[in-house]
Amino acid sequence: MTSAPPESQLTDTLSVVDSVLRHVGRRLPAHVARDDLASAGKLALVEALLRFTGPPTEARAYCYARVRGAVFDELRRLDPLSRRTRARVNAVARATSELTGELGREPADYEVAEATGLSVASVREATRLVLTDPYPLDGSADGAAFELPDAAAPCPAESAAADDTATSLQEALDRLLPNQALALRRYYLEEATLDDIAAELGVSRERARQVREAGEKRLRADFIVLALWQSYLVRR
Structure with a gap:
């Protein structure tokens, strides 16, 4: 049976949830309630403290990693788009931004399609989602970049x-x-x-x-x- 964490260890790690939320809060979607993320983070903190068996000096780093993972999991759960759709939205948004800088104008749908390897119809649908996307550019819950098929894709x-x-x-x-x-x-x-x-x-x-x-x-x-x-x- 796992024993409860020492009081000094608990006190030293209480600020972990706030630290994670401050980092995530820089790009927090408007539809996500901070309290929901805080609840997920606090639960993860308690579980991490109960599981931690290392020296007290390592407790904060261990708990931070577990809390951060739990908060990102909650953000992914709250994302209204599927991972596949999120990949397309991010790819189109990124390509549009890059092409705008290169061309000095907003790119046409077919140009974005060529850059992403998507069909024009898929680009238009992704563009529509970008306009209503609750997450910022490249700001999916974990900030992950998704690889899409293209000529340079590895075998x-x-x-x-x-x-x-x-x-x-x-x-x-x-x-x-x-x-x-x-x-x-x-x-x-x-x-x-x-x-x-x-x-x-x-x-x-x-x-x-x-x-x-x-x-x-x-x-x-x-x-x-x-x-x-x-x-x-x-x-x-």
Whole structure:
């Protein structure tokens, strides 16, 4: 049976939910109630504290990752569009923005269709959804970018190899201390600043840098993991 978390540990992590909501709130859709996200985050925080078995100094990073995941899951659940439709809406919005910058004018539907690999009818439907989209450009719940079929798309074998690499990298990061894994993911994969990471960990900017470097040092101890890490970053 899992014991209750120490009072000091609970006190140190109470601000995690607010930290996550401040980050997500920068692009929160108007139709989503902050209280709904807060409820999901608080439940995840309690579950994380009950499951956590590491040293107290790692509790905040562990809880932050679990709360952040729960909040994004709730946003995905509240998204009125399916994942497939969301992919098309994001692709059309992104292509339209890029073409407008390149052409100096709003692109025609057929130009967006050529850029995305979609039919003109699909582009028009996605454009209609963009106009009423409750999420900002590239602002789906988890900020994920979706890959659409095009001439440069990798073959199934390449996709499988990429998936294997991503899985191996994920497993390698999971073997790090929670705060080190969070720092590396946020800094390299999500392009967060050291100030953002410091706020999430509840430490100074210099300490956040030290945590990131400590994680990198542990990865370098395993040359196989290092090769995976470097190859993943090169492809980004």
